[in-house]
Amino acid sequence: MRIVLHGGAGDAPDEPEPRQEVLDEAAAAGVAESDPLSAVETAVRILESDRRFNAGVGGAVQSDGVVRTDAGVMLSDRRAGAATGMEGVEHAVSVARGVLEETPHICLAGDPAVDFAADIGVETGVDLFTEETRERWDAANAPEGSPSEHLTWLTERFGGSTSDPTAQVSDGHLAASNADLPGHDTVGAVATDGETFASATSTGGRWFALAGRVGDVPQLGSGFYASPVGGASTTGAGEDIARVTLARRAVGHLERGCDAQTAADLAIEEFDELTGSSAGVILLDDEGVGSAFNSEDMQISTASSH
Numbered sequence: 491m492r493i494v495l496h497g498g499a500g501d502a503p504d505e506p507e508p509r510q511e512v513l514d515e516a517a518a519a520g521v522a523e524s525d526p527l528s529a530v531e532t533a534v535r536i537l538e539s540d541r542r543f544n545a546g547v548g549g550a551v552q553s554d555g556v557v558r559t560d561a562g563v564m565l566s567d568r569r570a571g572a573a574t575g576m577e578g579v580e581h582a583v584s585v586a587r588g589v590l591e592e593t594p595h596i597c598l599a600g601d602p603a604v605d606f607a608a609d610i611g612v613e614t615g616v617d618l619f620t621e622e623t624r625e626r627w628d629a630a631n632a633p634e635g636s637p638s639e640h641l642t643w644l645t646e647r648f649g650g651s652t653s654d655p656t657a658q659v660s661d662g663h664l665a666a667s668n669a670d671l672p673g674h675d676t677v678g679a680v681a682t683d684g685e686t687f688a689s690a691t692s693t694g695g696r697w698f699a700l701a702g703r704v705g706d707v708p709q710l711g712s713g714f715y716a717s718p719v720g721g722a723s724t725t726g727a728g729e730d731i732a733r734v735t736l737a738r739r740a741v742g743h744l745e746r747g748c749d750a751q752t753a754a755d756l757a758i759e760e761f762d763e764l765t766g767s768s769a770g771v772i773l774l775d776d777e778g779v780g781s782a783f784n785s786e787d788m789q790i791s792t793a794s795s796h
């Protein structure tokens with residue numbers, strides 16, 4: 491088994507060493523599994539449980555003061571599952587796996603996704619706040635009121651208009667890093683046993699997004715993708731990642747014959763040109779690993795059992 495993980499693209503983390511240790515521990519636990527889907531699930535679950543990452547516990551808070559989690563998983567044969575907008579679900583990746591394995595669908599959302607999680611034995615009702623995220627939320631003085639009343643307040647904090655692509659081009663780099671808690675970011679993994687690739691990505695989304703916002707992570711081809719030649723997991727400004735279907739784009743470069751590093755570099759170069767925003771990607775193919783980002787930092791870890 492071979493695996494590569496990322497701990498999110500964003501500002502330089504304030505606790506790089508302990509984060510790296512957790513990433514390395516997750517990679518080691520992943521390669522010990524017997525199939526790629528279990529490898530990515532096991533690795534991502536460890537990261538979801540660590541408060542230093544924006545996934546599961548420690549996830550970003552939406553404009554109504556709720557942490558909602560999202561995840562997606564995909565296999566080389568294009569079976570896929572995702573789950574989004576779940577309150578109180580730490581292990582979104584396991585719900586996404588459940589959607590892949592147990593349903594004829596590729597994505598479940600909101601309260602019904604939480605009910606499905608409970609039905610398949612994924613713990614629900616978990617407090618996803620940490621001391622740090624609680625303090626940050628309390629200091630933000632969110633206004634009471636309807637979603638439209640939240641918009642002025644959140645647009646200032648979210649870092650620019652997300653409905654105006656021109657604004658994203660001019661200040662996308664700022665927008666991506668502005669709102670996120672430094673060093674707390676989306677997590678993802680890609681693994682292979684030499685035959686099948688599995689990709690997984692999990693997140694709490696972006697800080698101060700409008701309640702109900704769904705980013706790239708549970709969108710097939712944006713936050714995650716796999717095909718017979720390899721797999722990808724992305725991180726960064728989700729609206730912009732979705733605009734260019736970054737994970738699909740990166741795997742497309744593998745399909746056209748690029749090695750994993752060239753494919754990752756090309757995908758981020760194109761993303762940068764098209765959106766002016768910030769993102770990162772990890773890729774795995776038969777030969778090796780690729781990773782690229784245009785944010786300040788993106789920690790990764792790789793492990794192999796042979």
Ligand SMILES: NC(=O)C[C@H](N)C(=O)O
Nearest residue numbers: 676695696705725726728
């Ligand atoms: N930090 C991240 O990677 C956030 C994630 N891509 C989202 O937009 O939901």
